[in-house]
Amino acid sequence: MKTLVWAIVATAFSAFGLLLSLWGVDDRIIAKFPWSAPAVNLIPIASLTMLGLVFALFIVYLIVALISTIYIRTSSSLQNVTSVACREEDLPKIRKIAESEIGQVSSEEDTLALYRRNKQAFRKIVDTKTHEIIGYFCILPLTSDGLDRVKNRNLLEPPIDVKCFAQKFRKGADVYIGGIAGVGPRGKAGAHEQLKLFIVNKNFVTAYARPMTKRGVALARENGFKPVSENDNLVTGVYAYKIRSI
Known part of the structure; x- marks a missing residue:
């Protein structure tokens, strides 16, 4: 409110200064008091400068207000969304979402084997009000063998070797994002938000992934993913990407 008042006062002052100039008041003042010419001539310049600043501040205010509104709406839509470790009976639902998206x-068989290797790796995105599963993500800690296979782009060549993945998460681990998907805009936003929170909370150092869609590639780019090899391009079909340190 104070900012708005100051903006109104500054605008009024600037407009008043310009009006004085347009009405020729400044010329009459100079004619009567020649010594005041340097100061009087500065009035239009000062008025225009102040109007410019007020306009610039107004644009900044609109941008900040727009960003705040988007953030509040996004936060509000995700406030009842959380991630929970999947149970084995959740896997068919998770697979259905993955196949659809x-x-x-x-x-x-591979999904079940990976789940039994690390039951914390499959996370379902749940609406806490309806208890509906609206998305999921799968993130697997890599062993040294798994990391080597990521870099050689053959981690998921069938049959999948579960020994490439650790049975527990540890701080500073290298992890592989095995999949992420959500139902509708809310499910997608919730899945990506919860994945980021999970990575931060677990204090992982490096994450790898293989986007399977154009949207996945776009998200990889937006989140700083880079090709494992400098000779690779960040396009659908390239095997793995390395995200910058978290």
């Missing part, structure tokens, strides 16, 4: 997914 991504297309190609691991076989049921």
Whole structure:
């Protein structure tokens, strides 16, 4: 409110200064008091400068207000969304979401084997009001063998070797994002938000992924993913990407 008042006062003052100039008041003042010419001539310049500053501040205010509104709406839409470790009976639902949103997914046998290797790796995105599963993500800690296979782009060549993945998470680990998807805009936003929170909370150093869609590639770029090899391009089909240190 104070900012608005000051803006109104500054605008009024600037407009008043310009009006004095337009009405020729400044010329009459100079004619009567020649010694005041340097100061009087500065009035239009000062008025225009102040109007410019007020306009610039107004634009900044609009941008900040727009960003705040978007943030509040996004935060509000996700305030009842959380991630929970999947149960084995959740896997069919997770696979259905993945097949619908991504297309190609691991076989049921491989999915089950990966789940039993690390039951904390599969996270369902849940609406806490309806208890509905609206998305998921899978993030697997890599062993040294798994990291080597990521860099050689053959981590997921069938049959999947579960020994490439650790059975527990540890701080500073290298991890592989096995999949992420959500139902509708809220599910997608919730899945990506919860994945970021999970990575930060677990204090992982490096994450790898293989985007399977154009949207996935776009998200990889937006989040700082880079090709593992300098000779690779960040396009669909390239195997793995390395995200900058967190």
